[in-house]
Amino acid sequence: MxxxxxxxxxxxxxxxxxxxxxxxxxxxxxxxxxxxxxxxxxxxxxxxxxxxxxxxxxxxxxxxxxxxxxxxxxxxxxxxxxxxxxxxxxxxxxxxxxxxxxxxxxxxxxxxxxxxxxxxxxxxxxxxxxxxxxxxxxxxxxxxxxxxxxxxxxxxxxxxxxxxxxxxxxxxxxxxxxxxxxxxxxxxxxxxxxxxxxxxxxxxxxxxxxxxxxxxxxxxxxYWKLESREHTADYATTVQQVRELLEDAVTRQLVSDVPISTMLSGGLDSSGVSAIAARAFREEGRQLDTYSLQFVDEDRDFKANPLHRDLDAPWAKKVADSSETNHHIILLDSPELLQDIYEPMRARDLPATGDIETSLYTLFKRMKPDVTVALSGESADEVFGGYPWYYVQEMRNVNTFPWMALGGGNIYDSMRGDVLARMNLAEYKAERYQQALSEVPRLAGESAEDARTREIFYLNITRFLSYMLDRKDRMSMAASLEVRVPFCDYRLVEYMWNVPWEMKFHGGVEKGLLRDAFSHVLPEDVVRRRKTAYPVTHNPNYINGVRAKVREIVEDSSSPIFDLYDREQVRKMAYYDGPVGSGFMSEKNYYDHIIQVDAWMREYKISLV
Missing domain, CATH: 3.60.20.10 (Aminohydrolase, N-terminal nucleophile (Ntn) domain)
Incomplete structure (x- = not known):
């Protein structure tokens, strides 16, 4: 790259x-x-x-x-x-x-x-x-x-x-x-x-x-777009076609004149990619290197929630053992994350999202001395239907981008009234949502339920996935590491676009079809493991560290962020000492957001015109 x-x-x-x-x-x-x-x-x-x-x-x-x-x-x-x-x-x-x-x-x-x-x-x-x-x-x-x-x-x-x-x-x-x-x-x-x-x-x-x-x-x-048409193959044929497309995509992407590896979280997507790559390596008499991250004291600090059901570490080890890979665990601690906290913003040229980007950058930075290329499981959730908003009715039916219905009110509550008065953020978001829906390639004769499912897939492939790919590209390239994404092979995306939801959700579980496609290379319990999102740190040292940074921003009269945000509202959050929630816009995420926007406006000398 x-x-x-x-x-x-x-x-x-x-x-x-x-x-x-x-x-x-x-x-x-x-x-x-x-x-x-x-x-x-x-x-x-x-x-x-x-x-x-x-x-x-x-x-x-x-x-x-x-x-x-x-x-x-x-x-x-x-x-x-x-x-x-x-x-x-x-x-x-x-x-x-x-x-x-x-x-x-x-x-x-x-x-x-x-x-x-x-x-x-x-x-x-x-x-x-x-x-x-x-x-x-x-x-x-x-x-x-x-x-x-x-x-x-x-x-x-x-x-x-x-x-x-x-x-x-x-x-x-x-x-x-x-x-x-x-x-x-x-x-x-x-x-x-x-x-x-x-x-x-x-x-x-x-x-x-x-x-x-x-x-x-x-x-x-x-020159390329998704096209809707009827899917005529039966389930067994569809699984076999997906398996062949995935195996071809992964093996094509193993070509390199420099050391290559895979990311292995223990989730279905990265595990399947790693297992196929490891098999190709074994056939050549080589051993694949795999990498995963863990946080210091995560056993102590982890709090299960609908997005994070369990810890990745035991599952990554199980896959590494079954696929005979040389597995590396990168252990990240709060001081290192706090030290790297501005690197995602510098990589993106825009405010970043906090520790889910910082930890990814730090992981890649730590991998770089040993490898130059890695394969990742990015985009499987968008293509095969892995997120809860594909199948949880109250999330499917929101009249906006489903992931944006998860929260975010605290940020808007902290904005200056005169800034909010100059723009209608809700109307803008609604317009962008309607614009996205207007692009969806429809299929004549679909039921309302199937048409809504197609909409959600389109929103994810064209909107949510763009952020995930931005994040992976910027964090990896900031560490001078190339990451390849087999699930983004356009042939696979084209094929899966028209596969009915009943097949994708086979067995009544997210990515049921993909689970069956990987069943020949993964242990049964890994195939059936429910989706767990990318890990975040719950270490109180990190939370205290970002809270301290926000307090410094609040007390700095030159902080540019207060051209946009109300200082007293931010101060109230900065000096909040109660329990920190784990939601989409928790106090931790709030602190990360304020830190990122303030640093971006300072370093890039942003002018509001």
Missing amino acids: CGITGWLDWQRDLTEQGTLVEAMADTLKRRGPDAGGVWLAPRVGLAHRRLIVIDPNGGVQPMVRKLGERTYAITYNGELYNFRELRQELETRGHVFESRSDTEVLLRSYIEWGPACVEKFNGIFAFAIWDENEQTLFLGRDHLGVKPMFYAQRGSSFLFGSEIKALLANPLVKPELDQDGLTELLSMGVFRTPGHGVYRGVSELLPGHTLLVTRNGVRVTQ
Whole structure:
């Protein structure tokens, strides 16, 4: 994985702007610590930061290739899992390769097929290709949006980057929030509206879309979307098809020239991925490394709730033993989490969510000395129906995004009255919800119940999953670690989209179909373990630590957060000494939120315009 950025300008000579283009790339060093490069032409500057995974010598970027008198240059972040098949096809069409890298396969695919090349890709990617002769810049992003891409237009300039910080390194893009951006931030939080960059005039290239920049303007095109149709296969055939798709996705994603591992929590999703990967390793006479996290004193502090039913550790050990992996437990303590508390915000360029992101970043940081690539179970819940709002009636039927009905009132109660008066947060959220529903690809003849289930799947795949992928990408790349997500293989997502809920919920349990698909590689009790969410710390030392930070913010007269929040309301929470709840917006989460927003406004020097 890597970090990419670039700058196109129709009026100024960018061959004289190499220092600034390099500065944009330098903001992405943690995404690509191993190498960097800049390529300049009069109209465009492309830059790259590289994390070496495949073909260390041949995959140098930006990569430039000539075909006759035509010159093409690419900067690319991602992995093509079908690059070997594509390479063979391109060779039959006369292409002669100069490297083993998938970068060259992607570039030559564009040379051969033009913008339609993205329809041939199976992978996770965000890239930009400059055609010097045509004077066009072509951007593409993968089907589910695993890899990020942001862009901004400023007069004659077009700028893009893997992260917003690359754009902010150019004086043309300033850290400003207008009314729309502020409303998006305060009403949607980390569950950003797809395409919304929050910062004024910054946009996100949507998953499954491409973008073409010419002298005539910018044109965005959708090349992939979910399509609804009747599912005709019986249950046994469906399970077998899912099993084959998963095994193919996992084994394709084990290709690497550097050490590779899997995340293993002991939950169904990561356990199944790890078991398939471990089997592939054993067939090659190797042993797979697996990783999980634990918190110091979690046996003492753990409090079961509907999202966290039990501890992961015993289950991770059971899977590691049955799959014969070399299992590593990363033990995290409160002082280390408090020390890293601002890193997720810096990785995201926006306020983060607290310890569920900090612990993930710290886990990856601790893994990095030993591995460079890891496979994860992300997106199985969205694709197979793992969350309670898929099947708990009172959660299914809320007239908003189901996960947003879990709570959050404390934050709004603390906001300044004049800020709330300038925007209607509830109306904005309702509009975004209706916008999402309007996109759902309907199936004629479905019952109202089935149509609602389809809506919930669409909301999760296009909204909730985007946050989960953002979190995984930013936290891993901040630690210079690449994470791959087999459940985001678009073939699997397409297939599962039309599988009826009765099959997905087979046996009356969430992800019943997936459980049966993994039954041949996992112990029976692991297959039947009920879903438990990503772990959070309940250690009182962490809670006391974040409460102390909020108290410092309250007593600091220069704290910028009080442009948005009422100081006395925050003070009341900061000096609350009662028992700390475990809900979605508990006191702990409240403290994390205040800390993140305050630090973001300080470090990024946010201007409200």
